Amino acid sequence: MSTGLRRFREPRPADAPAAGECCEMCAEPIEAGHGHVVNVESRALLCACKSCYLLFTVPGAAQGRYLAVPDRYLYAPRFALSSADWDELQIPVRMAFFFRNSALGRTVAFYPSPGGATESELPLPTWERVMAANPGLAGVAADVEALLVDRRADGFVCHLVPIDACYELVGLVRTRWKGFDGGQEVWQAIDAFFERLRARSDELRADHD
Numbered sequence: 001m002s003t004g005l006r007r008f009r010e011p012r013p014a015d016a017p018a019a020g021e022c023c024e025m026c027a028e029p030i031e032a033g034h035g036h037v038v039n040v041e042s043r044a045l046l047c048a049c050k051s052c053y054l055l056f057t058v059p060g061a062a063q064g065r066y067l068a069v070p071d072r073y074l075y076a077p078r079f080a081l082s083s084a085d086w087d088e089l090q091i092p093v094r095m096a097f098f099f100r101n102s103a104l105g106r107t108v109a110f111y112p113s114p115g116g117a118t119e120s121e122l123p124l125p126t127w128e129r130v131m132a133a134n135p136g137l138a139g140v141a142a143d144v145e146a147l148l149v150d151r152r153a154d155g156f157v158c159h160l161v162p163i164d165a166c167y168e169l170v171g172l173v174r175t176r177w178k179g180f181d182g183g184q185e186v187w188q189a190i191d192a193f194f195e196r197l198r199a200r201s202d203e204l205r206a207d208h209d
């Protein structure tokens with residue numbers, strides 16, 4: 001599959017020490033909390049020092065081949081998505097993320113699994129309908145931002161996140177999943193991940209308020 005996210009290198013969790021880590025573009029030493037750059041063609045996610053990161057925040061730098069992953073977090077507590085829409089999206093788990101792959105010219109869907117990020121065939125008419133119902137999230141940037149949807153007992157929540165946050169979640173599921181249902185530890189870690197996300201996110205006002 002050309003969108004295979006296994007080619008994405010999973011970034012370290014933000015709280016992990018990164019001693020001795022280097023910028024993957026210029027080899028300068030970098031610290032935990034450094035930024036990331038996406039290679040739009042290969043979909044590789046690269047750790048970047050401040051100078052390299054800033055270089056690729058400029059639109060059109062390197063002919064658009066590399067893009068800096070922004071640091072924007074939005075939380076939509078009332079994401080308009082019906083259970084019927086969710087069923088049509090055919091996501092077999094509680095959460096999935098969606099982003100526009102500009103090399104393919106379309107939005108793609110992935111969900112975390114014990115084997116890593118797994119692509120789910122996205123029915124585009126359904127996705128277009130979902131996006132039309134949530135105009136506040138229309139500004140999500142291609143390639144570097146994603147919509148991370150989490151199904152809760154009382155409905156769906158959606159986070160607009162930098163794409164590297166999705167890979168933190170993917171890494172967490174891949175490394176901590178045990179047995180058939182994942183086990184208590186992974187679900188506690190997933191809940192803690194969403195709590196951290198929510199704490200750092202600005203709340204998106206409902207579109208029809």
Ligand SMILES: [Zn+2]
Pocket residue numbers: 023024025026027028048049050051052053
């Ligand atoms: Zn650098």
Ligand SMILES: [Zn+2]
Pocket residue numbers: 011012034035036046047048
């Ligand atoms: Zn990194």
